Amino acid sequence: MDTFESFRAELYDHNDLAFENIALTLFRFQASSNTIYKAYIDNLGVSVNQITSVNEIPFMPISFFKNHTIKTGTWNDAAIFTSSGTTGSTTSIHHIQDLDFYLNHAEQCFIKAFGELSDYHFLALLPSYLERSNSSLVAMLQHFIKKSASPYSGFYLHDKEKLLRDINTLKTDSRKTILWGVTFALLDLAEHEQPDLSNCLIFETGGMKGRRKEITRQELHKTLRNGLNANKIYSEYGMTELLSQAYSDGSERFYCNPWIRIIGREITDPFHKGILDQTSAINVVDLANVHSIAFIETEDLGKVYEDGSFEILGRMDNSDVRGCNLMVG
Template structure:
């Protein structure tokens, strides 16, 4: 489907709606798992006139089925993190250029040119396994930054401390992306007063520490790094796009990504803005897999299109939708 350029050039709500409906029709025809799901719901593209009417595929399908809308072989298969023995989500990506275009354009729209930053990545739990889409993105950002100090830091917190201090001393704009527990490890060993560095947590204690409420985590990180705000990245294995927060846990999406919330008791009902519920994501960059996903997160939409993540469904249960036996 030759609409990739259209996806990354959306200028208005009307553009988004038109392309989303086109993508829905395309995936209904070319994604056998998604087509079966829509058929079970008795929903056909001829009857769908709004984004809210499009069926959202429960994210668990990425654990049990091959979700593709193309016959092209996968160039990469990204897998979710999980405990030993757990079933992992698999996202078969047939065109890595689409992924690169999505995360490069998305980052640029929020933060400007990556070449202006030194990119430091503190992602030990991701680096220590295969198939992380976040590591793929961070590695590309490190390469694109073209700064000699850019790189991954696995467990060498002393080297990371020294790099941060040196970059700060020369006023170099820096991005430190880190998993939450590793950032806490860093500030427990060293304290900072950073004026030129963005601290971006990518979520998760990954079983390494007790989970903290986001506001509490961010307060600790702000004090430890000496910064006014903690930025966040919201993404997942099953997506090719990311939302970003520049503080206070409020996220914004790039133009080709949109968040809706569904009724926690009725997975097929989209709620009005301002009401908390299950997070549904439209990610049009997922043109070759599924662009319409019902996640296990709970969130709340704001009138300007931004959103907050409030938590997750208990036991990762998406209630009201028992169509998992395709």
């Protein structure tokens, strides 16, 4: 019998060929043990036993996290993450069964892309996130800051002077420096301060939080490169409803770890999936979402490529501006 522990044990050991089998097994487990997902599948008239590929799996609309408690099985919350949203909007709630698992998994996602946390100083410029509770991003960065064991790692909130002083001090340090910021705060820094951050890796986490007009990712990265004297701008693709993160390599594309897969769906037909090389709506399979739901139909627009990489182009019409919102094309 499949258990939470068996799925988590397979998370880091499987290869690409095993992904399909693990995803299908997890689908059957969640289809029987997740009350909301089971009701959704039943309402669609889908026979679980007839699903033989990942593309055939019914993906649950991400909006369900706003109005339902999404849990596979019965357990007590170790934590609750909520999305940022906009003033007056309904936020998503992700119930977390094991906070340590989330933090250690987020660390594995980062290590897979960039190496050990102890190789970096983490300077976090996340004013909108720090000003509210229950942010998964803040929890992740707190973990990164602690594990880096750097006296300079920390949250800077609105103290740009100290931030720039510390960045200048770290120019001669053997460790690399990461400045991890919400988009509008990085733009403010680029436009008002125009510092030399050529010694930093700059990570933008997307979203204007209602502070500025949304712009394309290309525009954003060009402005940040020029205003911060940076060769590259890195991006993180993550959201309240996912336990995994994907990262860019400084280009416009994100690259997935082995436990996450992006699937394009037809914009006007959510059941037509597997779209490649053209604008599509984005579905996510996140095998780390063992305790909630691993198959999520997001409201993001993007392009998925044959090698598994993907771009995010914006948001679907009438969808909320959320924490993972990047730029609207």
